[in-house]
Amino acid sequence: MGEGDARSRAERSDGASIAAAAPRRRPPSTGLTLPFLAALIIGVIASFGVAIVGTMLTEPLANAPTQSGPYVTQPDGTMKLARGWIWPAPKEWGEPDQYQIQRNWLTTFEMAATSKPVEYPSYPSIDKSVRARSQLHRPSAGFQRRFSCGWPAAVFDVRDAVDGPILSHTFTFAAWRFEFREPGSTLLAYPSTRQGSGPIRFPKTMPTRVYWPGLAFNTIFFGVLFLVMFILPGRAKIARRRRLGLCLACGYDLAGLAMCPECGLAASDEKPAHSAATPSPVP
Numbered sequence: 001m002g003e004g005d006a007r008s009r010a011e012r013s014d015g016a017s018i019a020a021a022a023p024r025r026r027p028p029s030t031g032l033t034l035p036f037l038a039a040l041i042i043g044v045i046a047s048f049g050v051a052i053v054g055t056m057l058t059e060p061l062a063n064a065p066t067q068s069g070p071y072v073t074q075p076d077g078t079m080k081l082a083r084g085w086i087w088p089a090p091k092e093w094g095e096p097d098q099y100q101i102q103r104n105w106l107t108t109f110e111m112a113a114t115s116k117p118v119e120y121p122s123y124p125s126i127d128k129s130v131r132a133r134s135q136l137h138r139p140s141a142g143f144q145r146r147f148s149c150g151w152p153a154a155v156f157d158v159r160d161a162v163d164g165p166i167l168s169h170t171f172t173f174a175a176w177r178f179e180f181r182e183p184g185s186t187l188l189a190y191p192s193t194r195q196g197s198g199p200i201r202f203p204k205t206m207p208t209r210v211y212w213p214g215l216a217f218n219t220i221f222f223g224v225l226f227l228v229m230f231i232l233p234g235r236a237k238i239a240r241r242r243r244l245g246l247c248l249a250c251g252y253d254l255a256g257l258a259m260c261p262e263c264g265l266a267a268s269d270e271k272p273a274h275s276a277a278t279p280s281p282v283p
Helices: 002-021 033-057 128-134 212-244
Strands: 071-073 079-081 098-103 107-113 143-149 156-159 167-173 176-182 186-191 204-207
Touching (some): 143 204
Antiparallel strands (some): 176 186, 186 204
């Protein structure tokens, strides 16, 4: 018994000397401000990155099939569009009778219109030919279109691009030629090399007007995904070590020790509850 007690005292003395010589380490931070700030930044970057990089890697939207309708048959035998306007419209427009949509996993282009002329009591007195041309595409003539891009929700969204003269700004980067068109806030990307024989290659198209509700949703989505994948497992490991009375940094058993002999982390800063009641074998 005497030799065992002496050996135990010697081991404790050696452990204490090692702990004293080891540099003191700060315990792992348990604050949530930094992880949530990192998740917010990662969420914003991922929201824009998926929309922009996905557009460059995905087949052009022009290659996607165009869907019309759906239409339902009325009791009188006429066909009626089974859906309404893309977003709330003035009551003077009535119900749309045309609807088309093109989409892939990232981009959506949809259009709704009515062939019935729309007249307002206070419509400006302008030339009839100008009025007839303007009724084809102006929102006041019963026409809506929406071009959106992003996943899982739309981050970029352009609605009712005004028709008229198109102003283009072009620049070249690497193997691509980019064209920004106004009005409409649309960016087109073409291969900068000339196209030889073969099928026509359509440009990759992306709207550039930020849709804030979609950006907020995607930021939360990617931020929570980041927390679940990278932050929460580490937090769970620290909580388990604290519950078992282990060193928060390396997992060494700190029962009866004021400092970890392995890494030098002081146990007094974040001491487990049950370790305080554990008597120390050192006299």
